[in-house]
Amino acid sequence: MIEFFTENEQMIYFLVLCTFLGVELIANVPAVLHTPLMSGANAISGIILVGAILIMLKIDENDYLSLALGTIAVFLGMLNIAGGFLVTGRMLQMFSGKKKSK
Amino acid sequence: MEALVHLAYLVAMLGFVLGLKFLSSPSRAKNGNLIAAGGMALAVIATLVGQFYGVEISILKISLIFGAIIAGYLVGKRMSDRVEMTEMPQLISFFNAMGGGCAMLLAVIESRIDATPPASSLSLLWAGLIIGAASFSGSIVAYRKLSGKQKDKKAAWIMWTSRLLLLVFIAAPILYINGILPQELELLTYALLVLGLVYGVIFVLPIGGADMPVVISLLNSLTGVATALAGILYKNNIMIAGGIFVGAAGVLLTLLMCQAMNRSLFAVIGGKFKASKGPVGEEEEIEIKTTSFGEVATKLAFAQKVAIIPGYGLAVAQAQHLCKQLQSLLENKDTVVHYIIHPVAGRMPGHMNVLLAEADVHYDILKEMDAVNDEMNSYDLAIIIGANDVVNPAAETDEHSPIYGMPIIRAYNCREVVVIKRGMAKGYAGVENKLFGYDNCQLLFADAKDALTGITNELKVL
Numbered sequence: 055m056i057e058f059f060t061e062n063e064q065m066i067y068f069l070v071l072c073t074f075l076g077v078e079l080i081a082n083v084p085a086v087l088h089t090p091l092m093s094g095a096n097a098i099s100g101i102i103l104v105g106a107i108l109i110m111l112k113i114d115e116n117d118y119l120s121l122a123l124g125t126i127a128v129f130l131g132m133l134n135i136a137g138g139f140l141v142t143g144r145m146l147q148m149f150s151g152k153k154k155s156k
Numbered sequence: 157m158e159a160l161v162h163l164a165y166l167v168a169m170l171g172f173v174l175g176l177k178f179l180s181s182p183s184r185a186k187n188g189n190l191i192a193a194g195g196m197a198l199a200v201i202a203t204l205v206g207q208f209y210g211v212e213i214s215i216l217k218i219s220l221i222f223g224a225i226i227a228g229y230l231v232g233k234r235m236s237d238r239v240e241m242t243e244m245p246q247l248i249s250f251f252n253a254m255g256g257g258c259a260m261l262l263a264v265i266e267s268r269i270d271a272t273p274p275a276s277s278l279s280l281l282w283a284g285l286i287i288g289a290a291s292f293s294g295s296i297v298a299y300r301k302l303s304g305k306q307k308d309k310k311a312a313w314i315m316w317t318s319r320l321l322l323l324v325f326i327a328a329p330i331l332y333i334n335g336i337l338p339q340e341l342e343l344l345t346y347a348l349l350v351l352g353l354v355y356g357v358i359f360v361l362p363i364g365g366a367d368m369p370v371v372i373s374l375l376n377s378l379t380g381v382a383t384a385l386a387g388i389l390y391k392n393n394i395m396i397a398g399g400i401f402v403g404a405a406g407v408l409l410t411l412l413m414c415q416a417m418n419r420s421l422f423a424v425i426g427g428k429f430k431a432s433k434g435p436v437g438e439e440e441e442i443e444i445k446t447t448s449f450g451e452v453a454t455k456l457a458f459a460q461k462v463a464i465i466p467g468y469g470l471a472v473a474q475a476q477h478l479c480k481q482l483q484s485l486l487e488n489k490d491t492v493v494h495y496i497i498h499p500v501a502g503r504m505p506g507h508m509n510v511l512l513a514e515a516d517v518h519y520d521i522l523k524e525m526d527a528v529n530d531e532m533n534s535y536d537l538a539i540i541i542g543a544n545d546v547v548n549p550a551a552e553t554d555e556h557s558p559i560y561g562m563p564i565i566r567a568y569n570c571r572e573v574v575v576i577k578r579g580m581a582k583g584y585a586g587v588e589n590k591l592f593g594y595d596n597c598q599l600l601f602a603d604a605k606d607a608l609t610g611i612t613n614e615l616k617v618l
Contacts, residue, residue: 068393069384073400079173082180086509089510092248100196100251101399105386126224126261133251134252137232139192148513
């Protein structure tokens with residue numbers, strides 16, 4: 055446990071600071087934006103795609119099951135990203151479209 | 157090359173930070189989304205370039221990766237283009253399931269590649285696996301519930317199983333590391349995968365439909381955590397940052413939503429609504445008064461100030477455009493029209509605002525509940541369309557009511573109230589609405605769409 059901490063000290067600092075930053079960033083969000091924000095945050099969690107790409111390259115060529123699973127993982131990650139951002143954009147579009155008609 | 161990739165990651169992380177920051181301010185939200193998306197694109201491209209540069213990679217892998225990316229993009233685009241705004245919550249839940257599924261698969265593959273990881277990696281791996289799996293299956297159940305394909309299920313065994321599973325999740329790594337469990341990592345991973353999936357299902361099953369947004373937000377945050385765990389495993393900063401931002405922001409958002417509904421997170425997770433509060437106060441017979449399109453139109457014609465209180469029923473009936481029509485008609489007669497939005501109107505906080513924005517309703521006449529609740533008596537007429545629990549005075553008066561303490565719109569203070577609903581069905585919370593028995597309240601039984609068309613037509617003739 056302590057060994058793990060000393061080995062990864064920097065990363066743990068990074069982790070803790072990011073946690074607080076994440077909370078602070080959205081602390082003042084008005085209720086109107088809860089849904090788009092949730093959707094946008096959801097899209098950001100699609101960054102797992104990076105992990106999926108990294109692992110794809112580590113997989114042994116002959117391990118077909120892993121290759122298949124990896125491909126699905128990349129697909130799912132990308133689906134999460136593309137769908138998430140596009141749908142958030144569509145939602146927000148409605149807010150701004152209304153501003154133009156003012 | 158590696159330095160460049162890290163630099164790109166740093167910029168991408170800034171994109172996420174600014175994106176989230178902007179997403180929480182109404183005027184800049186759209187830019188925020190673009191910035192975050194740009195950061196994401198940068199991170200993915202940097203990863204691809206960094207990994208492919210100067211390394212020989214088989215055509216098979218390259219085509220699989222790019223094929224999957226393109227397919228994922230196309231499917232995602234198609235789904236987001238086609239979705240009706242009312243189905244938004246389901247879709248978010250679905251996309252979240254995809255992210256969770258991705259995290260889950262990563263852990264499975266990792267355990268196939270490396271059969272003897274050190275203890276710390278193993279804990280991360282399994283934690284990521286279980287959280288990812290639970291988030292995946294949980295989001296799918298939430299998705300099915302929101303689309304009305306799945307009913308709530310409450311039972312004692314569900315509660316006990318979920319507690320038991322939690323114990324297993326904690327005990328398994330400890331037992332494995334100490335050599336008590338058989339040392340076949342892959343097999344154990346599959347077992348935990350199945351248990352994780354089961355946990356996700358029974359986690360969401362007992363939770364009531366009204367609480368679904370809270371659950372989605374929570375599951376969203378879980379996916380973030382799973383991502384961050386994978387990031388720690390790969391020592392990849394952008395994954396850690398992105399995952400943790402979402403994890404932390406998701407938890408806060410979850411709490412904010414609970415606050416809006418005056419429910420504690422634990423009550424939501426326990427699926428406690430009716431069960432916890434013991435016997436519901438005696439069911440009194442409520443005498444109701446009904447009204448007709450023509451009568452409502454006359455009332456509207458004489459009213460100076462009208463409050464429209466929309467709920468999910470309005471959205472389901474796709475009647476937001478008709479509502480806007482009625483509003484324009486009234487405004488032409490110099491009647492003041494305000495929409496009063498309960499924080500949890502629709503299926504999610506802010507969902508109703510999106511729906512009304514879609515129908516071109518001006519931002520200025522959307523009033524937040526808290527802003528107008530003390531001056532409700534200044535409205536001559538309140539029209540409640542497809543909302544129920546959020547105007548139930550029992551939340552203020554009846555201590556035994558399961559919704560007691562939930563903030564409500566005090567529609568009963570308006571001079572007259574007309575409730576448009578399809579039938580005497582109860583709201584989400586499954587409680588009788590005391591408002592219907594009030595002297596100033598009349599009911600109009602009709603589908604939101606028919607009712608609004610009818611009233612508008614009558615009003616035109618007047």
